[in-house]
Amino acid sequence: METTESNNDRQIPPPTSPEPQLVNVNSLPGESISQNGVQQILLNNPTVATSQPMVKSDVVSTQAQHVNTPNEQQIITVSDNALNHAGPVVQAVKRPLSSTGIQQGPVISKVIIRNTNSTQPVPPGLVGTSTATKLTPTLVQTADGKQFLTDGNGRQLVSATGSPLKFVTVSQGTTGQKNVILTTAPTSPIKPIAPLSKVPIAPISPDKKSDTPAQYQRVSNVKRRKIAELIQLNSGNSNQGKIALPSGIVKIVSVPSSSVAATGGGVSGTSVSSTIPVHVQTISPSKQILKPAASTTTIHPIQLSTAGGKMPLMRIVSVTTGTTTATSATKMVTTIAGAKPIAPSLSTVVSGTTAKIAIAPSNSGKITTQPRFIMPANTPTFKIINASGVKPLAGLPPGTTLLAPQGSNILQGLTVIPSNYVTAPQLVTTQQDQMPQLPQENDTNTNGVKAPLKANGVLPDGTAGRPRKPCNCTKSQCLKLYCDCFANGEFCHECNCCNCLNNQEHEEDRKRAIKSCLERNPQAFHPKIGKGAAGQSQRRHNKGCNCKRSGCLKNYCECYEAKIPCSSICKCVGCKNFEESPDRKSLMHLADAAEVRHQQQAAAKDKLSSQIQEFPERPPEFGESGERLPFSFITSEVAEATCDCMMAQAEEAVRLAVSPSIAERMVLEEFGRCLKHVISSASRSKGPS
DNA sequence: GAGTTTGAAACT
DNA sequence: CAGTTTCAAACTC
Numbered sequence: 001m002e003t004t005e006s007n008n009d010r011q012i013p014p015p016t017s018p019e020p021q022l023v024n025v026n027s028l029p030g031e032s033i034s035q036n037g038v039q040q041i042l043l044n045n046p047t048v049a050t051s052q053p054m055v056k057s058d059v060v061s062t063q064a065q066h067v068n069t070p071n072e073q074q075i076i077t078v079s080d081n082a083l084n085h086a087g088p089v090v091q092a093v094k095r096p097l098s099s100t101g102i103q104q105g106p107v108i109s110k111v112i113i114r115n116t117n118s119t120q121p122v123p124p125g126l127v128g129t130s131t132a133t134k135l136t137p138t139l140v141q142t143a144d145g146k147q148f149l150t151d152g153n154g155r156q157l158v159s160a161t162g163s164p165l166k167f168v169t170v171s172q173g174t175t176g177q178k179n180v181i182l183t184t185a186p187t188s189p190i191k192p193i194a195p196l197s198k199v200p201i202a203p204i205s206p207d208k209k210s211d212t213p214a215q216y217q218r219v220s221n222v223k224r225r226k227i228a229e230l231i232q233l234n235s236g237n238s239n240q241g242k243i244a245l246p247s248g249i250v251k252i253v254s255v256p257s258s259s260v261a262a263t264g265g266g267v268s269g270t271s272v273s274s275t276i277p278v279h280v281q282t283i284s285p286s287k288q289i290l291k292p293a294a295s296t297t298t299i300h301p302i303q304l305s306t307a308g309g310k311m312p313l314m315r316i317v318s319v320t321t322g323t324t325t326a327t328s329a330t331k332m333v334t335t336i337a338g339a340k341p342i343a344p345s346l347s348t349v350v351s352g353t354t355a356k357i358a359i360a361p362s363n364s365g366k367i368t369t370q371p372r373f374i375m376p377a378n379t380p381t382f383k384i385i386n387a388s389g390v391k392p393l394a395g396l397p398p399g400t401t402l403l404a405p406q407g408s409n410i411l412q413g414l415t416v417i418p419s420n421y422v423t424a425p426q427l428v429t430t431q432q433d434q435m436p437q438l439p440q441e442n443d444t445n446t447n448g449v450k451a452p453l454k455a456n457g458v459l460p461d462g463t464a465g466r467p468r469k470p471c472n473c474t475k476s477q478c479l480k481l482y483c484d485c486f487a488n489g490e491f492c493h494e495c496n497c498c499n500c501l502n503n504q505e506h507e508e509d510r511k512r513a514i515k516s517c518l519e520r521n522p523q524a525f526h527p528k529i530g531k532g533a534a535g536q537s538q539r540r541h542n543k544g545c546n547c548k549r550s551g552c553l554k555n556y557c558e559c560y561e562a563k564i565p566c567s568s569i570c571k572c573v574g575c576k577n578f579e580e581s582p583d584r585k586s587l588m589h590l591a592d593a594a595e596v597r598h599q600q601q602a603a604a605k606d607k608l609s610s611q612i613q614e615f616p617e618r619p620p621e622f623g624e625s626g627e628r629l630p631f632s633f634i635t636s637e638v639a640e641a642t643c644d645c646m647m648a649q650a651e652e653a654v655r656l657a658v659s660p661s662i663a664e665r666m667v668l669e670e671f672g673r674c675l676k677h678v679i680s681s682a683s684r685s686k687g688p689s
Numbered sequence: 690g691a692g693t694t695t696g697a698a699a700c701t
Numbered sequence: 702c703a704g705t706t707t708c709a710a711a712c713t714c
Contacts, residue, residue: 469710471709471710472709472710473708473709474708474709475707475708475709476698476707476708476709480698480699480707480708481697481698481699482697482698482699482707482708482709482710483708483709484709484710487698517698520698520699521698543697545696545697546696546697547695547696548695548696549694549695549696550694550695550696550711554694554695554711554712555695555710555711555712556694556695556696556697556710556711556712557695557696558696558697561711
């Protein structure tokens with residue numbers, strides 16, 4: 001998309017002061033994992049005084065992720081600014097992997113940073129508990145200043161190789177305030193369980209259940225043993241290989257002064273002074289758009305198209321910018337009517353000076369990647385604007401993390417991603433960002449310049465309507481009435497046009513073009529189809545057509561296209577588009593039939609897609625009481641071992657030259673035995689750890 | 690998908 | 702206002 005590219009190309013000037021540059025959230029959905037295997041989450045809280053107990057924003061609970069590829073390490077890096085400003089930093093929990101790819105050593109499922117210098121207790125509810133929690137690594141500082149990581153019970157943690165966990169220092173800000181970076185291991189793509197092919201099994205009569213000779217059954221005993229070993233290895237008993245589900249993260253970001261940290265590409269930050277309270281909430285794909293009951297808040301759903309397609313969806317809620325005080329922002333976060341309640345431990349974050357950003361997991365059992373603060377890079381239909389709506393903060397490059405100037409109330413901690421990661425429904429701008437209303441039938445607006453209200457296909461309420469056909473303009477720059485988008489008072493949006501200027505980035509050109517059109521024809525932007533003369537209920541083309549060759553029975557004719565008969569205003573030649581015309585009747589009949597067909601197909605498609613959405617992506621691996629369900633033991637390794645057993649039986653059948661039906665039975669019975677093995681081994685492994 | 694036809698819009 | 706050119710959509714192959 002042209003406009004996106006131009007946004008992405010735009011460079012942000014370097015910062016004017018040596019403000020602390022923060023590590024940014026640099027991973028795009030579905031990309032970071034494959035690129036560097038590390039997902040980073042920014043946690044910056046330099047404003048907390050040393051002696052103060054930590055507030056919620058100082059604490060991040062995270063969960064180690066299952067790492068299932070060889071050579072991949074899990075690294076948890078915590079820079080604990082709040083411990084003291086000297087900044088002890090705990091780094092690295094490196095856990096080598098076994099040859100099976102299953103983790104050895106403890107599963108770090110929670111990290112708690114505590115201010116051990118403080119005499120005040122850590123406020124309750126700082127860290128959300130998780131059923132997957134097996135260990136609570138805690139940074140402990142002794143009286144002589146040494147720090148080490150404990151398991152929460154006073155025992156020092158060491159790496160799997162026995163070496164103590166290392167401490168590293170972290171860069172410090174210029175004002176004695178420090179950035180805190182929390183880096184968690186990626187949410188590794190969970191290997192899907194290899195689906196077991198459905199094997200049609202012929203019914204076996206009770207008396208013939210096991211007519212395969214016993215010696216055949218023992219053929220694969222050795223191989224089957226491997227299944228049990230795999231299940232034991234992968235069971236909850238050893239706590240290894242457990243896939244920790246990510247939880248929501250709550251944070252407040254504040255920095256001493258305005259700065260924007262950008263991701264790679266050498267793009268530097270710039271000063272940002274803006275006021276945009278934003279509520280970010282993860283939603284599940286099939287959820288309806290939430291509408292606040294009595295609020296001017298606009299809620300915009302965003303769908304992130306990712307490689308894996310499993311990224312939790314984020315909803316960004318922007319608020320009418322006229323009420324962007326800290327108080328209203330707080331209210332905004334807490335009063336979204338109908339929004340899913342946020343878990344208590346992850347509830348609204350309040351910090352004296354910053355915007356309120358809350359994030360809640362849509363369904364902790366289903367999220368497979370870490371919730372992120374994400375918003376699209378500027379698009380023609382969505383911009384980051386300041387409170388007055390006057391100065392758009394355009395051109396933030398993808399990967400930019402927005403940070404707040406101290407004392408301001410600002411959108412922050414959101415990562416800008418390329419708009420091509422955001423699929424329909426698109427976002428719309430807030431009210432101040434929208435252009436004036438198009439002239440209506442009796443519009444007496446005299447400012448002379450009318451402009452579009454919305455983007456092509458986006459309804460005024462921000463929801464996505466049926467999009468207009470994308471235009472294909474090549475020479476008009478979409479600033480002439482040839483362009484349907486422009487003629488209808490819309491911005492081009494996902495069109496195929498070249499050199500398009502019909503967007504917010506070319507406001508001036510657009511205004512000039514609109515003015516020029518209105519000079520030629522003051523009615524230029526009035527609807528072409530209006531009501532008929534008094535007493536007539538039918539619609540009518542306001543200008544009439546001028547068709548010469550089409551008989552007004554093709555879509556070249558504007559009257560016919562609008563499904564209305566030509567009128568006395570028309571200057572057409574050889575018109576057949578009148579009420580009684582048999583040609584028109586037959587064509588309209590065909591058109592109606594086609595329309596019905598189209599609607600039926602669309603309805604069927606909608607139904608199918610909604611059914612697909614309702615289908616669970618992946619059943620939960622754990623039961624309600626936290627026990628591991630049997631099927632979760634069927635890992636790819638187990639499936640492979642099962643196949644080995646079946647193959648061995650097949651080979652044995654060939655060696656013995658049995659009939660095909662016996663051979664088939666031998667293999668299928670082997671499968672049954674393997675399955676029993678899985679179930680029994682799993683049940684033995686499900687005991688408390 | 691390329692080429693043609695068509696009529697509205699833009700221009701002279 | 703009429704004639705011509707430009708343009709993008711509709712249409713055909």
